[in-house]
Amino acid sequence: MLLDDLQQDFSVALLDPGKPIPEAIDPSAQYDIEKRFSVYRNNVLSSLIDALRVAFATIDKLVGEEFFDAMAAVFVRANPPQSPILALYGEAFPDFLTTFPPVEELPYLPDVARLELARRQVYHEADGISLAGDFLTQFSVEELPSVRFDLHPAHRTLSFAYPVYSIWQTNWNTTGETIDLSGLTGEDCLVYREGSSVLQRKLCPGGARFIMDLARGDTLGESAEKAGSIDGFDLADCLASIIESRLVVAAN
Structure with missing residues (x-):
């Protein structure tokens, strides 16, 4: 064989x-x-x-x-x-x-597993050097809509039909705080890495779409316009999430 x-x-x-x-294992062996x-x-x-x-x-x-x-x-x-x-x-x-x-x-279980998989993938992703938090100040107000971002490889954005971010937080919060899941619907989530720590934050509705479009090469204006059709989208909140997570490695 x-x-x-x-x-x-x-x-x-x-x-x-x-x-x-398997037949190849010697049947005459003394054990x-x-x-x-x-x-x-x-x-x-x-x-x-x-x-x-x-x-x-x-x-x-x-x-x-x-x-x-x-x-x-x-x-x-x-x-x-x-x-x-x-x-x-x-x-x-x-x-x-x-x-x-x-x-x-x-029915929310597969999405919880997707979040956990994303956390593992982010942990093992390549490193990158993030821009300082004030990088947008180099652009004028007129230039901002045309700016394109290169994003840090160690991130994932996910959009869930269920309150998966809150479910995960409820199971792992160490503060003793009770999170009320009643009435919650779908959630968007950003998973990212700081040093060797994997973190995550809840995004506004449309936030995952916005960041994914930026990652695909759309300009800031194009990404905001597409996500703006989603009820509850908040551009200022999304930009704050990107900056605070140190997600941008280049902007031009």
Whole structure:
């Protein structure tokens, strides 16, 4: 058997208890192959579940450890790692949650997972040198609408149909403050990094669209005009968020 074939058979059998032990493993060896392979199989599954638990800790809190273990096992068996680096394992987990019947009564769960994935991606993004907070003063009022921004790579903007930012804050706030989620609807959110710390802030409605258009190369005026069609958009608030988050690395 070729090495590639052996590795394929071995990896498939590891995550599927219904598969037999690969034939290339010596059946005449003087030890209990079935038992040892079963232990190895359980260790691999457990390690991948633990990796998901760390990556999606808020999901774990929301559904409970026992349920998370069972759900993660289903995901792992259907989505084995494609890389030996586990830092970003689970990129398909948010989409998996949209099709997993046992959580269909928690429709906000996939978006919570998307926020957690975005936080991880931002943590591992490249560094950049941000402009000072007064960088806009170099432009005249007449020039501002035509200004284009280059944004720091370590950021993500997300627009949710549910109050995901508030759900995340409720689960992780350490002040003891109670956040009232009743009556809340969709929220926009900016995830960014300061040094090695991943932070996030709630944006006004349309804020995610505004920043995404800037990142795509639209001018300040073009981005503001597009987002301005969204009820509740506040240009001053969005600019303050961009400046306070030190999101701009170049402006011209």
